[in-house]
Amino acid sequence: MGSKFNGCITKVRAAFILLATALLLQVPGKVHGQEVERSPYYLKTQFAGDIGLVAVGFGREHLQEKLETDLFLGYLPASVGGEQILTAALKATYIPFQDIPLAMLDWQPFRTGLQLGYTFGDDYFGIEPRDQYPKGYYGFSTALHLYYFMGGELDLARVEGLEKLGLYYEVGTIGKYLISYLQNPGYLGPGKIFHLALGVKVSL
Amino acid sequence: MRKIYILLLFPVLLLTSCEEIFEYHPNQIRLRDSEKNLTQRNINRIQQQTPGDTLRLVVMGDTQRFYDDAEDFVKAVSAMEGVDFVVHQGDISDFGLAKEFRWVHDIMKRLPVPYLTVIGNHDMMSNGKDVYQQMYGDMNYAFVYGKVKFIFIDTNGREYRFNGKVPDVGWLQRQLTPTPEDTWEQAVIISHMSPFGSDYDGKLRLPFQQALEQSGRVQLSLHGHEHNWEFYQPEEGNVTYQITTSMNNRGFSYIKIWSDGFKIQRVHY
Numbered sequence A: 001m002g003s004k005f006n007g008c009i010t011k012v013r014a015a016f017i018l019l020a021t022a023l024l025l026q027v028p029g030k031v032h033g034q035e036v037e038r039s040p041y042y043l044k045t046q047f048a049g050d051i052g053l054v055a056v057g058f059g060r061e062h063l064q065e066k067l068e069t070d071l072f073l074g075y076l077p078a079s080v081g082g083e084q085i086l087t088a089a090l091k092a093t094y095i096p097f098q099d100i101p102l103a104m105l106d107w108q109p110f111r112t113g114l115q116l117g118y119t120f121g122d123d124y125f126g127i128e129p130r131d132q133y134p135k136g137y138y139g140f141s142t143a144l145h146l147y148y149f150m151g152g153e154l155d156l157a158r159v160e161g162l163e164k165l166g167l168y169y170e171v172g173t174i175g176k177y178l179i180s181y182l183q184n185p186g187y188l189g190p191g192k193i194f195h196l197a198l199g200v201k202v203s204l
Numbered sequence B: 001m002r003k004i005y006i007l008l009l010f011p012v013l014l015l016t017s018c019e020e021i022f023e024y025h026p027n028q029i030r031l032r033d034s035e036k037n038l039t040q041r042n043i044n045r046i047q048q049q050t051p052g053d054t055l056r057l058v059v060m061g062d063t064q065r066f067y068d069d070a071e072d073f074v075k076a077v078s079a080m081e082g083v084d085f086v087v088h089q090g091d092i093s094d095f096g097l098a099k100e101f102r103w104v105h106d107i108m109k110r111l112p113v114p115y116l117t118v119i120g121n122h123d124m125m126s127n128g129k130d131v132y133q134q135m136y137g138d139m140n141y142a143f144v145y146g147k148v149k150f151i152f153i154d155t156n157g158r159e160y161r162f163n164g165k166v167p168d169v170g171w172l173q174r175q176l177t178p179t180p181e182d183t184w185e186q187a188v189i190i191s192h193m194s195p196f197g198s199d200y201d202g203k204l205r206l207p208f209q210q211a212l213e214q215s216g217r218v219q220l221s222l223h224g225h226e227h228n229w230e231f232y233q234p235e236e237g238n239v240t241y242q243i244t245t246s247m248n249n250r251g252f253s254y255i256k257i258w259s260d261g262f263k264i265q266r267v268h269y
Helices: A003-025 A175-183 B002-016 B038-048 B067-078 B098-108 B128-135 B169-175 B202-215
Strands: A041-047 A054-062 A067-076 A085-094 A100-102 A105-119 A144-155 A165-174 A195-203 B055-060 B085-088 B115-117 B141-145 B148-152 B186-190 B218-223 B230-232 B240-243 B251-258 B261-268
Touching: A041 A067, A054 A085, A067 A105, A105 A165, A144 A175, A144 A195, A165 A175, B038 B115, B038 B141, B067 B098, B067 B251, B098 B128, B115 B148, B148 B169, B169 B202, B202 B218, B218 B251, B218 B261
Parallel strands: B055 B085, B085 B115, B148 B186, B186 B218, B218 B240
Antiparallel strands: A041 A054, A041 A195, A054 A067, A067 A085, A085 A105, A100 A105, A105 A144, A144 A165, A165 A195, B055 B251, B141 B148, B230 B240, B251 B261
């Protein structure tokens, strides 16, 4: 790792800023009528959630706002995580119910979905290196973590000036913990394997 | 519509029983102080005990993803009397994740006696080697208790792509060479992989066995990894190789060692 790894982060960071800027430039400058015009595109910043201390992502809504698909880049500094870890993730969120208006807020009571994270670095393999292991020796990937989550979101829909802002919360666990729990219902429990993640969403 | 509100309760219920609210990454290494440097701490505890002429060990291993069985193991050993310490033969974790190591320690710390570990191949997945070193300590180490030297050595050759350096036979030979002030009369070898499996570096099979034989002080070499009981007593030699089964097979070895002999009992719980 070291400088090579840092160089990698700098490049990815630069690419991400470029991409975010390109997306921001597409935001309409004027708002027409009373309804705030919302683009299906948005940016997210997330705290925790098994892809880093902080992750930034962009994505879009599909199917009349019932589905969101995001691409995240997460960073965990060594000072917090014991090791510096860089992660990319694809996340899909299903929103089965309509928003519930609560005063100036819109509440999405239930969101659920899956996230596939990829951890960068020499310590991790996507698929087992065949020059090192016989076929199916371990039978799992150390770089890929499938994460299942459920939660909700509060949109500041009628808060003046913050109409495009949403705050989401979720509890999630990775597949490797879930299978451990299913096989060890005595020692393990949901409280041992689920963790909280928090995020901010800004519609573009 | 009311039903929807109930959905909010799922995350809330999960969180109320949470031990740690946030997890930043599955490969994070965030340990409590009580989870660090466990090898040295447990050696210190062992050396405060008074060894008898006969030492009594419980040898187990391969706890990987078998937490409920490991809890039952701890209960079984807690009912035994006179055990000096417990040896974990490696594969503490399945995926090399810090959380798995911490779960296993959380179970093993309830043992009434100290426990020591040796690193297994699964413990080297991802950044597991770093987790092991922070939690337990060195991958090769030795200590003397009574008149026995216990030598723990990393033999996971395949994880090093059979580079001819693991196990470190030179280090092993030095450990087996007594100095004038040494008080130990025999040595017991403990490693995850035995020299007989296909995951052991074949180039080092004979050098390893020769190091044990030529020292003239080893009667017992203890291993795990196979998830099965095995017993080797090569004809030309004095060393017995004992492989202990895994946690999910609900077995462990109860071993008594004295100056010129030993007895191995296979226990099922």
